[in-house]
Amino acid sequence: MQTITLTVNGADVTATIDVRTLLVQLLRDTLNLTGTHVGCDTSQCGACTVLLDGVGVKACAVLAVQADGLEVTTVEGIGGPEHLHVMQEAFREHHGLQCGFCTPGMIMAGLDMVRRHGPVMDETTVRTELEGNICRCTGYHNIVLAIMAGARAMAAVPAAAE
Amino acid sequence: MFPFTYHRPTDLPTVHALLGGNDEAKLLAGGQTLIATLKQRLASPSDLIDLAAIPGLAGMSREGDTLVIGAMTRHADVAASPLVREALPALAALAELIGDPAVRNRGTLGGSIANNDPSADYPAACLALDATIVTDKREIPAGDFFRDLFETALEPAEVILKVIFPLGGQGAYEKFPNPASRYAMAGAFVWRGMGKVRVAITGTGQGGVFRWSEAEAALMTDFDPSALDGLWLDGDAMISDIHGTGAYRAHLAGVMTRRAVSRILALG
Numbered sequence: 001m002q003t004i005t006l007t008v009n010g011a012d013v014t015a016t017i018d019v020r021t022l023l024v025q026l027l028r029d030t031l032n033l034t035g036t037h038v039g040c041d042t043s044q045c046g047a048c049t050v051l052l053d054g055v056g057v058k059a060c061a062v063l064a065v066q067a068d069g070l071e072v073t074t075v076e077g078i079g080g081p082e083h084l085h086v087m088q089e090a091f092r093e094h095h096g097l098q099c100g101f102c103t104p105g106m107i108m109a110g111l112d113m114v115r116r117h118g119p120v121m122d123e124t125t126v127r128t129e130l131e132g133n134i135c136r137c138t139g140y141h142n143i144v145l146a147i148m149a150g151a152r153a154m155a156a157v158p159a160a161a162e
Numbered sequence: 163m164f165p166f167t168y169h170r171p172t173d174l175p176t177v178h179a180l181l182g183g184n185d186e187a188k189l190l191a192g193g194q195t196l197i198a199t200l201k202q203r204l205a206s207p208s209d210l211i212d213l214a215a216i217p218g219l220a221g222m223s224r225e226g227d228t229l230v231i232g233a234m235t236r237h238a239d240v241a242a243s244p245l246v247r248e249a250l251p252a253l254a255a256l257a258e259l260i261g262d263p264a265v266r267n268r269g270t271l272g273g274s275i276a277n278n279d280p281s282a283d284y285p286a287a288c289l290a291l292d293a294t295i296v297t298d299k300r301e302i303p304a305g306d307f308f309r310d311l312f313e314t315a316l317e318p319a320e321v322i323l324k325v326i327f328p329l330g331g332q333g334a335y336e337k338f339p340n341p342a343s344r345y346a347m348a349g350a351f352v353w354r355g356m357g358k359v360r361v362a363i364t365g366t367g368q369g370g371v372f373r374w375s376e377a378e379a380a381l382m383t384d385f386d387p388s389a390l391d392g393l394w395l396d397g398d399a400m401i402s403d404i405h406g407t408g409a410y411r412a413h414l415a416g417v418m419t420r421r422a423v424s425r426i427l428a429l430g
């Protein structure tokens with residue numbers, strides 16, 4: 001067992017865990033943040049994508065102990081039903097989902113895209129960038145539209161919505 | 163996963179102390195290969211030594227006629243680096259083709275070459291560029307470093323610190339990714355400069371990355387795709403699996419090589 005201290009969605013968290021605990025298990029099982037999903041558990045599907053110190057990572061391929069001292073942001077941390085983040089709102093507006101399983105990972109991947117490419121991304125960029133996030137329902141079309149729109153909306157509402 | 167002890171030392175002497183005499187200890191870099199391996203119980207290290215907090219292992223710099231990249235430098239940082247894009251654009255482009263964004267945000271140069279996956283991209287660049295792999299013990303020319311599938315010249319307690327890429331030429335990397343995994347079904351890194359031509363093929367060889375010397379010789383005589391007319395690798399000696407036969411991979415590697423040559427010619 002090892003005790004780690006990290007920041008999750010802005011709050012300090014201390015947890016004593018088995019060192020084998022994956023970051024996604026810490027989030028879901030210990031902290032009850034079940035918005036982050038486990039799809040494939042083999043780092044292919046991206047349903048577990050979260051931000052680690054602001055950078056998009058697959059939480060099934062990171063040990064929780066590696067996040068000791070770092071900052072984690074999950075889909076719950078960017079906005080909720082009362083006050084959606086503009087990227088979440090764009091997914092609602094453009095219906096960028098069907099079953100919704102991949103959606104949290106898609107949204108977090110979208111935020112990582114904006115970090116690297118800025119608010120204006122063309123369709124090809126977004127499609128290429130979605131290589132690590134698999135959706136089995138939508139055919140991606142509305143996800144791509146949602147990310148492009150959400151990214152542009154982030155430029156309009158910079159820090160406030162984050 | 164089997165149980166292990168996790169360490170995150172903050173200096174190299176501590177890494178050495180932890181590794182010393184313990185064959186069961188393993189280094190952890192980006193974890194994009196190792197954590198999956200642990201999850202599948204294909205490895206059972208007694209100790210995991212995370213290199214994330216060792217200062218000086220990540221970063222890129224130009225030193226004389228070389229580009230030096232630290233072992234802990236993430237693929238995404240190499241891809242986005244203005245320095246690499248200017249000094250060695252083919253390497254930045256290669257890094258951008260590895261896996262997907264989240265994998266590139268974590269995976270490192272050192273982890274990739276230490277792992278020596280037969281379908282990994284960086285080994286092709288190291289071999290084609292005659293890079294030097296600098297460890298805490300010695301300097302290893304890329305030609306001696308990549309030994310066989312998942313096998314390198316590294317000793318159990320040896321830590322890669324950085325890789326030195328000589329500059330002064332032109333290169334291009336062409337990759338045909340497996341549509342599911344994004345690993346190379348075939349990748350060709352072609353380099354021309356300092357009086358030599360190098361063709362390194364990944365994703366294809368049964369022993370991992372290799373130099374295609376017949377193609378190098380043909381391109382030395384005439385650096386043009388037509389110099390390769392009729393020249394193909396032997397499909398029987400290539401990887402054959404559910405993703406493709408050896409003959410298919412041999413053909414792909416030939417096509418990737420020709421495309422890389424054309425791309426270099428287009429650079430002018």
Ligand SMILES: Cc1cc2nc3c(=O)[nH]c(=O)nc-3n(C[C@H](O)[C@H](O)[C@H](O)COP(=O)(O)OP(=O)(O)OC[C@H]3O[C@@H](n4cnc5c(N)ncnc54)[C@H](O)[C@@H]3O)c2cc1C
Binds near residue numbers: 213276316320
């Ligand atoms: C979905 C997915 C797709 C991928 N696609 C590609 C692809 O298209 N092309 C490609 O090339 N790769 C691909 N990869 C692999 C990726 O590039 C990995 O990051 C890389 O192979 C391993 O690097 P790492 O930093 O994650 O190392 P780790 O997984 O942490 O370590 C790998 C091995 O290297 C050893 N090691 C690490 N650092 C050092 C060091 N400094 N000195 C000595 N030994 C060390 C470790 O002990 C371990 O044995 C993919 C991975 C995933 C999950």
